[in-house]
Amino acid sequence: MKLDEHYGKRLLAKYGVPVPDGWVATNPQEVHDITERLGQPVVVKAQVLVGGRGKAGGVKMAKNAAEAEQAATEILGMDIKGLKVEKVLVEKAIDIKDEYYLGLIHDRAAKKITVIFSTEGGVEIEQVAAKTPEKVIKVQVGIHSGMRPFIVRRLAYESGLDGEAGKGLAKFCSSLFAAFVGEDATLAEINPLVRLGSGEFVAADSKFLIDDNALFRNPKFATVAEAAEKGTDEWEAKQSGLSYVGLDGDIGCVVNGAGLAMATMDMVKRAGGAPANFLDIGGSSNPAKVVKAMEIIGRNKKIKAILFNIFGGITRCDDVAKGLVEALGKVKVKLPIVIRLSGTNAKEGREIIGKTNLITAETIDEAMQQVVKAAG
């Protein structure tokens, strides 16, 4: 899950990472008051979980409380890449001497944490990496051995920092690493990492991704996740053990297993159709899941046909069939439904379906043709 800038900075502060003084506000009046409390000037920054807010006009400098209030009026409610701005962060402006980039990330191929540093901060780091790769220093960090001095020496010397800056960077990196591991982040990105006139390193921005698998030991994030997602189809699906992502097409898909669900969408497209969603009912055989899946899909008015693609392994095809029959009793669906059952107890499943007016298919390719035809 993503953390907004403000929450990320609160975490950083907990680990001793210096961040600018700042407060979150949800209306211009609050912004006015905060600016007076902080002392002028300030920066007013849109809190949205997406990059590129600067270019979109979501970050504004303000010399005084009146300007800050005006900036907040412009930013709050703004749409940035489809997300509405509901909060702003008001921060005391800082005396920027240099801007750097610092990132920590789970590196899949290396099976390590990788730290990335560049003196070219405040810009899109991919572009720096593409044009001047020598300006992006990457070093692997062991989770147990940690942010050892030699690692920061590499970052500093290989990018030409002076000795004093190197010391400041070392302290910052250690604290950031502690936050990364302590909060089970999968990504922590500080861009720009700012060196003040005083020499101190300060996190001027923060991007955090937290490992969803570790939420059981970080319960504080669970409420954040809930607040951000509650009420969405994705969230409702998750509560029932389903995995759902809405798309633009007109063929609803219900599949067991993420890989097969993705492959099903691909094959729908290949057959000339357009998938309306990704929906993985998972590995278990609980008919209630099928009922919930039909409920969620049933709400999407764009859908013209529904495809069930079930390969029974641990999932039993007869359970899915039972769930579907039960669902059709509860949720009135007038759309054509194509169902393909294969694997464990497929025969029993087909017998149950045979008593309904659903369209059955033997193979996956046959199912695709039928559902695209039904939707057309």
Place this chain on the structure above:
Amino acid sequence: MKLDEHYGKRLLAKYGVPVPDGWVATNPQEVHDITERLGQPVVVKAQVLVGGRGKAGGVKMAKNAAEAEQAATEILGMDIKGLKVEKVLVEKAIDIKDEYYLGLIHDRAAKKITVIFSTEGGVEIEQVAAKTPEKVIKVQVGIHSGMRPFIVRRLAYESGLDGEAGKGLAKFCSSLFAAFVGEDATLAEINPLVRLGSGEFVAADSKFLIDDNALFRNPKFATVAEAAEKGTDEWEAKQSGLSYVGLDGDIGCVVNGAGLAMATMDMVKRAGGAPANFLDIGGSSNPAKVVKAMEIIGRNKKIKAILFNIFGGITRCDDVAKGLVEALGKVKVKLPIVIRLSGTNAKEGREIIGKTNLITAETIDEAMQQVVKAAG
């Protein structure tokens, strides 16, 4: 370096390891007062850096302050294996339900820390290991990964502890491991580890060895080491970068390198002599070291002859020869001195020695015969 029971327990307490209430005293009156403060009964325990004090009468139970004072009178000044008792620890008696053994040690062969546990505590654990090895559970612990739950489960289940005791042991082990690593111990031994009637685990004794190589980051121990050793020849030698251990024989040895120094002692014995000391002047070529070596050896009135065995590598033989000549100018030595120089600048060294009345030898075997003859 060794820590006495009392200091070890202070360290343990810092890491949250439960230890009995107790205070150190150096005279019987103090013991009386401490006992009244702690509440009776108490145990009075000799603080000496050697095992077997219990058998030697260095641990006594006392029901009240008068008895404690009497016990202290008997223990203070006692000689235990050559060490005079100068301090006692007065501890509140505890309600012992079970006695266990728990040890952590640097395991050379495994290149790990090994934890050792036995339900047969309070006795000599080597004997338990010899007679009933299945009662001594050993598990390796990684310094980075630490005292993982599965490790304590092995200790507990394989020695037949119940689930409740297992939980208490887990907490104790984690704290002890933190102390072991945090204080750079090479050995931490709790024998007996006591389970109270209340179920709590308490360290009834403590034995700590601290890594001398890590004293630079644990400066608090340096003062302890100094207090324990100050004034001894060993300590004086260490201050000058020499390594010295006094022995019982009559042939003083001055050698460069620990391995060669040990081999020299062995060969003195083989040639029919008895070495008076181990003395390693180390790898550098500082003549001042030779002067200090002669000073220390010169004090030992038992010595009848002195052997210099120098194999020049980094050490230059002419430097040693110069130091020796300088030393003989400062320290009047009437004993016969046999000197064998080989390796780097041996010729130059021999030329310097040639101007004195010292006995020179070409080979190690020749040197042995000469020095044993000179001492006889």
Place this chain on the structure above:
Amino acid sequence: MAIFTTKDTKVLVQGITGRDGAFHTKGMMEYGTKVVAGVTPGKGGQEVAGVPVFDTVAQAASKTGADTSVIFVPAAFCMDAMMESCNAGIKLIVCITEGVPANDMLRVISYVKRNELRIIGPNCPGMISTPGVKLGILPGNIGKPGKVGVISRSGTLTYEVVDALTREGMGQSSCIGVGGDTFIGTNFIDCLEAFQADEETDSVVLIGEIGGSDEEMAAEYVKREMKKPVVAFVSGRTAPKGVRMGHAGAIISGSSGTAESKIEALEAAGIPVAESPSQIPGMLKEKLQ
């Protein structure tokens, strides 16, 4: 018998007394797997499906000679379970459990010294070597013995492919689901190396999906080292790109990760990429001629 296992593989199940552990223990035994022990702390002395339960892996291994562990314990305890098996000298761990924190896997990988122990998973369906050794939850009834090796990041998609192969008369040597998490013990290249060396395997099907760069690296490996024919399938061509957050990922993985990148890399390495599982047997037959 094929990769990572032998007909003498002796299995213990960590978390055997749980619902899933007990259920799949029976499934593994029905397939012929020698399940010799179970481990659940505090339940030593019990039995599940006739298999003795021990409190610790060390006890189980020393009493039964188990050399392989299949793990069904809850995600929060998987790190400890894997370290315990490693410490007890287990040679192969298959961790079925879903939801193991990435940092825990990093800790496990750091704990395990190279060459001492292989871990498959976590969050994987396990593996089958036909006939007789099933480690995990892959359905045992859709495959048949033969010479095709199957490697997959996905569960049900694997069944789909195995089913397609079996229908066309192409039996399998080993089928292995490596798992979809960020940090996994055994990746595509490890499996390809093993299949390359395995005398009972004559060809390989590789089932990839979007994310990471395992497919790209596997393509490179195949081009450089692999003598046996390989056919691939990649799912996720139509998956939404998602709202990406942060840029560090792009820096360490470059342009890899998309279905397009993977398909391009595989085809450039001479590996045909099927558009439907049903095409795979035909493509493989063509390559084998």
Place this chain on the structure above:
Amino acid sequence: MAIFTTKDTKVLVQGITGRDGAFHTKGMMEYGTKVVAGVTPGKGGQEVAGVPVFDTVAQAASKTGADTSVIFVPAAFCMDAMMESCNAGIKLIVCITEGVPANDMLRVISYVKRNELRIIGPNCPGMISTPGVKLGILPGNIGKPGKVGVISRSGTLTYEVVDALTREGMGQSSCIGVGGDTFIGTNFIDCLEAFQADEETDSVVLIGEIGGSDEEMAAEYVKREMKKPVVAFVSGRTAPKGVRMGHAGAIISGSSGTAESKIEALEAAGIPVAESPSQIPGMLKEKLQ
């Protein structure tokens, strides 16, 4: 050339600008060693004895192709220096520094994955492969090229033995001082394995001392695996036992550790144990006949 090195071994010196580092850099170069770089943080751009100094090992290795590091940095910084070399892809580290905390070595050993990197030392004189590669502080002038491998836990005692061999016309292939600390990177068995495999070595001298059980384990290894003659020397027969504290040591090492135990084990394995270094060449000649 013999074990762990080749004639192309390219060396960087960590701590080259220090007194000992600079001095022994010259000594190594005089012996013929290819010292291609030095590393001292903050002193990048300087030169020592004509060798360029870099700020980091990674820079030094990438600019010069160094594959071996000899470490002279103070004990407090050795852990970091070793990890830095490992991270930069160095294949062989020789750590001369004395006084490295045992816990730091445990951390280094845990950091280094098996087979990726060999560490010799710390607290060791290093090694010489005749002619032309000297890593560390062993005097280069007492040995001569030949076929005897020398392994030792001690410094000067090694010189004594090498000198005795050279005097009797028995040249050496490699001489290696493994160091005397509790935790060392390379032990007797590692060296014996390497000498067994080395075509330019026909026999081995093993110089042990009291403490630990390396000699006992080496004896077992020689008995089981070693085809070449081995002669030993053990110092410390007359060393005081010391006042032992705690009992855990006795439990993990049993009765090993004394000179008697070591000599007994070595002789039981058919390894003659000399009483004086001067006996070694004769004993070796006898075994070689």
